[in-house]
Amino acid sequence: MLDIIYRYDPARPAEHPYPADGAEALRALEQGNREFAALVDPLEAGGGHHTLLMPLDLEDLGVATRGESVLPQRPFAVVLGCSDARVPTEMIFHQGCNDLFVIRVAGNVLGSECLGSIDYALHHLGESIRLIVVLGHSGCGAVTAAVDAFLEPANYLGVASSHPLRAVVDRLLLPVRAAAQALEAAHGAEVSRRAGYRRALIESSVALNAALTAATLHQ
Ligand SMILES: [Zn+2]
Numbered sequence: 001m002l003d004i005i006y007r008y009d010p011a012r013p014a015e016h017p018y019p020a021d022g023a024e025a026l027r028a029l030e031q032g033n034r035e036f037a038a039l040v041d042p043l044e045a046g047g048g049h050h051t052l053l054m055p056l057d058l059e060d061l062g063v064a065t066r067g068e069s070v071l072p073q074r075p076f077a078v079v080l081g082c083s084d085a086r087v088p089t090e091m092i093f094h095q096g097c098n099d100l101f102v103i104r105v106a107g108n109v110l111g112s113e114c115l116g117s118i119d120y121a122l123h124h125l126g127e128s129i130r131l132i133v134v135l136g137h138s139g140c141g142a143v144t145a146a147v148d149a150f151l152e153p154a155n156y157l158g159v160a161s162s163h164p165l166r167a168v169v170d171r172l173l174l175p176v177r178a179a180a181q182a183l184e185a186a187h188g189a190e191v192s193r194r195a196g197y198r199r200a201l202i203e204s205s206v207a208l209n210a211a212l213t214a215a216t217l218h219q
Contacts, residue, residue, distance in 0.1 A: 003052070005051060014055035015055070025076050029077060031094075052094065055096075074098055078103070080132070081133075082105070082106060084137060087135070101121045108135060142169070146176045179208045183200060183201060
């Protein structure tokens with residue numbers, strides 16, 4: 001059995017240690033992810049009763065300030081992640097309300113609206129934000145579409161006629177090409193003929209896409 005519980009307990013108010021800097025914020029997210037993984041892993045091994053508890057305080061739910069003023073935002077990290085429904089950002093980092101400023105878009109591509117959202121967060125919430133994260137994930141559908149267009153250009157015809165789809169896939173072709181070159185440099189020119197190449201290219205492209213986006217944001 002598995003319980004994921006969001007709990008407000010007036011007798012035991014939520015302790016909410018605020019990360020002092022980026023390194024501490026990163027440790028908080030990594031620790032939260034370890035706690036989430038520790039919940040899921042035993043289930044895969046079979047059985048048991050496991051609970052993941054997320055303590056909340058009333059202010060972060062907007063209850064304590066109801067009727068008085070608007071709850072101030074105080075996220076400690078910005079996360080640019082994929083829209084993929086299997087990657088619920090707060091849950092996989094074991095964070096609660098008001099902890100993360102999350103932008104989700106297919107393929108976690110850095111379009112101008114995403115950049116504008118991040119820019120807003122840094123300019124208006126800069127006092128609380130310690131870290132910006134670009135989060136890719138395995139088996140990304142958007143990256144897979146770009147990989148398939150790269151491997152078989154005829155597949156791109158289905159994308160080419162859709163401007164909204166191209167806005168996502170076109171941004172992913174650069175990291176896919178870079179990943180293909182990296183695999184070739186590491187494993188030789190014949191690597192694309194080997195079994196499992198498509199899957200390796202997808203996962204390499206996911207990592208490179210996140211890294212290139214982070215580098216672009218840093219600039
Ligand atoms: Zn995805």
